[in-house]
Amino acid sequence: VTPGEWLGQQRILALRERSVRDAEGVAVVEGGRFAMRALQSGAAVLGAVVARELLGKSFGARLSSRLALERVPVRRVGAAEYRVLSLAAEPQGILLIVRQRWTPLPEGVSRRRDLWVGVERVHAPGNLGTVLRTLVAAGARGLVCIGPDADPYDSRCVRGTMGAIFDLELVRTTHAELSSWCRRSRVFVVGSSAHALRDYRSVSYRRPALLMLGCERGGLSEAQHELCDKVVKIPIRGPVDSLNVAVAAGVWLYEVVAQRHPPARSARRIP
């Protein structure tokens, strides 16, 4: 396969289908910031499509030299063709084909500060992307996808991560495998549910933990629920049913950060 075919229009458009992406084990990453983050974090970049007219001048030059340095096959196109390939509202003139990177559940005892989020299904890919961005911001280790549904390499998810997808371990596993791993590795599994009685702040996260997130509509599945050592709720103090799933994940992840890394000395006001 020459770079021309590998990076041809038909093929890149075909990669919008999850089945095609998964069969090839690749994903499309679009935009200058994302491309730079992919390169910096050591993602396996298989090829690039670049429209120089759309790239900012100095940034485009930096990216180009970086692509050359890494010997990435580049196909140059005009702005019009780039716009056909792009899903962005304001196409920036660069997209990369990267290899999907999946890691197995780490063997042996989990590190003391390990923090994971587990999902089975998240309805809106953009929400999942925002969760991943927050995971990285919170210093978490990775995302555990239980079963086949969640797709972190959906382009809308990748966009929502703001590039953070390259800084996480992504795991695909089954309920059974996860259950046995959590027991073996002594990972504390906490679910969140609107129906729980326990406040999310009243458990201790100062141990390896996996926060189990349900989907926007139905919450935790029964199988997810069974994996949890505890189930907690984020209190709702007004006439809404729930928080947005990415906001809920953020509030919860930052409670873990707050417990593990309190601000300097006695500066934090204790209620």
Next chain:
Amino acid sequence: VTPGEWLGQQRILALRERSVRDAEGVAVVEGGRFAMRALQSGAAVLGAVVARELLGKSFGARLSSRLALERVPVRRVGAAEYRVLSLAAEPQGILLIVRQRWTPLPEGVSRRRDLWVGVERVHAPGNLGTVLRTLVAAGARGLVCIGPDADPYDSRCVRGTMGAIFDLELVRTTHAELSSWCRRSRVFVVGSSAHALRDYRSVSYRRPALLMLGCERGGLSEAQHELCDKVVKIPIRGPVDSLNVAVAAGVWLYEVVAQRHPPARSARRIP
């Protein structure tokens, strides 16, 4: 104006323009859940467009009787025409025209537990909507829009609120007016910025407070900055620049909730 004209296709499509919405002081609310929430929370509903084929049977009947009860002018259309009017991915067959509701800054001393968010500009209307949903969940009082830019009645914002927009006080003000109100009412104004040194958890929010949010790209404006008594940051522990603005607002608002409403007894682990 007869309901036919008032609810005609041209007019409703014209309301997609902010200038038209603002000139008439109205907004469009779409979807069964949103319509019901608007009716329940006492919004001034000026008219409705209903496509019975698209509405679920029992829910449609409940909504219809509620609309009749409130003497709301209703225009019935077929599914095809409704789809022309709708901005929803899965049109549910009901949209309402509601009156925009704005309130002045409350006079006199602020209530002890008052909590506001202040914005000047939020780039993505969906993000602003998610902030409003979280505001209601956190039991906050309202949103203060400083200057003309932020538009909570943008349809993408309204959608992001999941109906919560009707449960908040919405204020439009200027920097000068807000500054004098905050001093007079002893409202503690805290900004958030990636460049701040102080951790967001190390200030006390157990007093009337306004959390000042910057925009996704540039953060706080200089004028916003000047309004702040303190500026704090949410710590970032991994290789991302920032949190999504709605996630940041959620983490911050729930720190306020945590300080004001600690979970029962000593259940909360103190670091």
